[in-house]
Amino acid sequence: MRVQVAIIGAGPSGLMLGRLLELAGIDAVIVERKSADYVLGRIRAGVLEQGSVDLMDRALAGARMHAEGLVHHGIEMGFDGDRHRIDFSALVGSQVMVYGQTEVTRDLMAIRQSRTIYEAEDVELHDFDGQQPWVSYRKDGATHRIDCAVIAGCDGFHGVSRRSVPERSLTTFERVYPFGWLGVLTDRPPVADELIYAHHERGFALCSQRSRTRSRYYIQVPADEQVGAWSDDRFWDELRARLAPETAEAMQTGPSIEKSVAQLRSFVAEPLRFGQLFLAGDAAHIVPPTGAKGLNLAMSDVAALADALIEHFSEGSPAALDAYSNHVLSRIWKAERFSWWMTSLLHTFPETGPFGRRIQRAEFDYLTGSRAAQQSLAENYVGLPA
Template identity: 80%
Template sequence: MRTNVVIIGAGPAGLMLGRLLELAGVDAAILERKSPDYVLGRIRAGVLEQGTIDLMDRAEASTRLHAEGLIHHGIDLSFDGDRQRIDFSALIGRHVMVYGQTEVTRDLMNARKAPTIYEAEDVEPHDFDGKSPYVTYKQGGTTHRIDCDYIAGCDGFHGVSRQSVPQTALTLYERTYPFGWLGILVDKPPVADELVYAHHERGFALCSQRSPTRSRYYVQVPVDENVEAWSDTRFWDELRLRLNPETAENLQTGPSIEKSIAPLRSFVAEPLRFGRLFLAGDAAHIVPPTGAKGLNLAMSDVATLADALIEATIEKSSAGVDAYSAKVLQRIWKAERFSWWMTSLLHTFPETGAFGRRIQRAEFDYLCGSQTAQQSLAENYTGLPS
């Protein structure tokens, strides 16, 4: 088999890249090691920047998004009970949309015309440092080979794409945080119309949502915490303690339908091009979820990569692929900075002591009193230009 591009990974980044190439007339094969049901079973956040919404429009996969997505014009911050709303629309004239990453994935799956190869085992890219790359995989005990012009690694942090690059060719930047987010999903209306981010001496909390009837809540816990130690009752009691009293009073609780702990990490690999292999999405970078950047950053990567591969395939110009790594890394590092800043402001860091908490309080007070600071937060949260 031969195609123009082999895409490794059928998460939202790989599916979006495949769809954009498909619409431009560039052949692409997508390989995914898991089943479609497994991919759709992944529980992920879904705060979409305008750039991601525009990309769904371009992919002709946005009908349901516009019908069901929830427009949010701001977020609510609190520090030890003191509240400050950041009004995106008033500050910079932009907004975000809440629409689950699972639904983005489902819409892109349904939009794709060409088949995606699921349950592809032992996927391995070959000869990407030359002019004739190819990818092998196994299915049903048989080894298959796909020859191609380019390979796109969209297979996540633990995927084979980055692992296939010689370690001497990579520079890795990483920070792991000493805490994670314990999150639960519940079929109850959200506690507020917009996301609520809360800093409390007991730790961070977030009130998020998936729909008008389904909510997602998080509390900061030690990174080695055991999820089994948290009953629903314990979680709800802890969440209430960390919220502003008015917000806590409005909280509707119920049995969790999903409960898990996600560690927090900041990570960037450089560069993102290795001959004819390109890294995008979580294969290239990880951000803490505090700033709602993970999915949006991945979509920005593949938008740039799609344009570059279309130019290389149809116009026979290498300008876009040559510039890909440097271009997307500029935006990646800005998103890393913002996600780190939000994380640093809103979480507790026991090692920084009383001085550290007073600095956080001063940062919050400055944010409350400065329209310029609020505009900066709004600009970053709703998405910087690509």
């Protein structure tokens, strides 16, 4: 098989890139090692910046999102029961939309008309340091080859794309946090119309949602915590203990339909271009989920990469491809900073002790007392310019 672009990974970033190229008349194939059902079964966050909403519309995949997504004009921040609302619309004139990453993936799958190869085993990337890269994989007992002009690595943190780059050519930056998030999904109405972020001496808590009838809740736990140690009753009791009394009283609890622990880390790889291989999404970076940046950064990456590829194939200009890595890394590091800041403010850190909590309290008081500080949070949360 010969195509212009081989995309590795059929998560939301790979699917979005494939769709944007498809609409531009560029021949691209997506190669995914898992099944379509497995990809759709991943439970992920779902806060979309306006830029991601606009990108779904550009892909002609936004109809269901606009019908079912929940527009949020702010969030609530809490510290030891004290509450303050950050009004995005009043502060920066923008908002976000709650729409699950699974639903984004489903919509992009449904609208894609070009080839996606699922359950591709032993995927390998070849000769991407020259002008004739190719991809090999096994399926149904046979080995297949895809010749292409460009390879786009959109296959996540553990994927083959970044691992194919020689170590001497790659610089990585990482911080692994000493805690994770225990998340529970339940078919109960959200406790509030907007997300609630709460710092408590027992640990962080987040009240989130997927729809008007489905809620997603999180609590901070040690990084090595086992899901099996947490019954539903234990989770609800701990969550209530970390929330303001009126929020805890209003919350409707029920059986969990999904429960998992996600470890928090910050990670960036540099550069993001290696010959004709370009990294995007989680293959390039990871952020703690506190700032709701992971999916949005991936969408921003592939929007820039799609534009660069369209310019390259339609106009013969390499300028945007040459600038891709530096361009997206600038935005990535700003999102890393914001995610680190939100994480530092809202979580308990075992090494900081009483002094550290006093600093966090001072930071919260400064935030709630300063319109400029709130504008900074709102500007970053709704999404910085691409």
